[in-house]
Amino acid sequence: MFYYITNTWEKIIASLYCTMWKHKNIVPILLVLGIISALLALFAVSSWWWVFLVVFVWLGITTWGSFDVRQSYFTDVFYKKQRESRRRIALTFDDGPTPMTLEILTLLKQYQAKATFFCIGKQINKHPDIFRKIIEEGHTIGNHTMNHSKGFGFLNAHQVEQEIDSCDASINDIVPHKPRFFRPPFGVTNPSVAKAVQETKHHVIGWSNRSLDTLITDENKIFDRVSRRLVPGDIVLFHDTSNKTLRVVVRLLEYMQQENFESVTVDELLNLQAYEH
Numbered sequence: 001m002f003y004y005i006t007n008t009w010e011k012i013i014a015s016l017y018c019t020m021w022k023h024k025n026i027v028p029i030l031l032v033l034g035i036i037s038a039l040l041a042l043f044a045v046s047s048w049w050w051v052f053l054v055v056f057v058w059l060g061i062t063t064w065g066s067f068d069v070r071q072s073y074f075t076d077v078f079y080k081k082q083r084e085s086r087r088r089i090a091l092t093f094d095d096g097p098t099p100m101t102l103e104i105l106t107l108l109k110q111y112q113a114k115a116t117f118f119c120i121g122k123q124i125n126k127h128p129d130i131f132r133k134i135i136e137e138g139h140t141i142g143n144h145t146m147n148h149s150k151g152f153g154f155l156n157a158h159q160v161e162q163e164i165d166s167c168d169a170s171i172n173d174i175v176p177h178k179p180r181f182f183r184p185p186f187g188v189t190n191p192s193v194a195k196a197v198q199e200t201k202h203h204v205i206g207w208s209n210r211s212l213d214t215l216i217t218d219e220n221k222i223f224d225r226v227s228r229r230l231v232p233g234d235i236v237l238f239h240d241t242s243n244k245t246l247r248v249v250v251r252l253l254e255y256m257q258q259e260n261f262e263s264v265t266v267d268e269l270l271n272l273q274a275y276e277h
Ligand SMILES: [Zn+2]
Pocket: 094, 095, 144, 148, 184, 185, 186
């Protein structure tokens, strides 16, 4: 009985959190609180510190929502398969194709694992044969913008849309697929990204297990970080851009084999369509 009550409350809180924890709900609430506290301060009923506090909270929530892709704060983000009953995970590789992608493909074939590659348009133009090989070997591809600009978080909605459309066009030059999956560079979401993906009709794909393989130099630490936290339903983020990642992925595939984990594509894990035909 107690478990039932707890479970029900958990469900209510979780669903409230999912529906309320959105930029479009939080901003009006904070705006009202800001106006009330400003009026109270203006008439010397309370301190201006309350206004600063509201602004501070707004800044905090906005920053958190922008950089933590799992929050789905600005737009819905698929970042893991909830309540996955089978021992399935999805390995994902960003920022390719590069010559390193070929090594990753060989490894995946050896371990009969499938993965999802979020490709950059300009990299596809540089390595069309490698890009084609990813698809030929049964993996899924997704859009990771045309240029992967460092200032991606500061682009307006129109510019984000152009970045997505150009990458789709590069993909379409090689294969007759329009991808439905989009992963924003650096996992940044904001109102511009939300508007752009609504226009271009892409699903935003995040991650639940981040390797930090472009930041951490010690490959033992990367392997430990990913393997210790690996749970069914995880979407794991790697980059097919370095030898270091390749060495970590060998160990991870070996570990997954021992632990009976299977790597499937994101579309298979989430039961979504990867392409528009
Ligand atoms: Zn990236």
